[in-house]
Amino acid sequence: MASYLAQEVQLARRHDEILSQRSVLLQQMETHLGDKKTEKTLQMLAADAAYKRNTALLNDIEAAEKRLQAGVHLQPHPNIVKIETLYWASVEESIPKWEQFLLGRAQTPVGFKKKKSSEYNISHAKVAAQR
Structure with a gap:
């Protein structure tokens, strides 16, 4: 019976260790998920800024092209x-x-x-x- 008690205590400690490791892993996963969400948000902001910049550049190029074509038709x-x-x-x-x-x-x-x-x-x- 003493051996069963010792084995029960050992299993309870191992159970507590596993729960502790599980808690740490869950917290790491939550942190990682938060980092991924932040990274995705930053990528979306960068993509939006790049889209706006590219649109502005395209508009500038088209305006310059129109000015040049208008200049070609001048006498x-x-x-x-x-x-x-x-x-x-x-x-x-x-x-x-x-x-x-x-x-x-x-x-x-x-x-x-x-x-x-x-x-x-x-x-x-x-x-x-x-x-």
């Missing part, structure tokens, strides 16, 4: 139009002079100075040295 400054018109008139005026030369049927037009090969090599050597 250039009158001075630029005048210079372009004069340039193309000059090109059209000199086409007949150069046409036969470019087709390989005539000599270079008057006013065009052909460089000698030595002058060409010297001028290219100077340009190369400057780089």
Whole structure:
């Protein structure tokens, strides 16, 4: 009977230890669950902030695109139009002079100075040295 009593006391102690360990584990699980909830909340806040930031960036990009496209449709400054018109008139005026030369049927037009090969090599050597 004494051995049964000793065994009963030992089992009661082991039962108390198991309950104590269970209590500690439950508390750790609750703490872990609270940490996970906090982490999830922080992730949701970060995702929401990122979404708002991305939306704002997208709106800024679209506004910039609209401004650029509106700028494309604007007429250039009158001075630029005048210079372009004069340039193309000059090109059209000199086409007949150069046409036969470019087709390989005539000599270079008057006013065009052909460089000698030595002058060409010297001028290219100077340009190369400057780089």
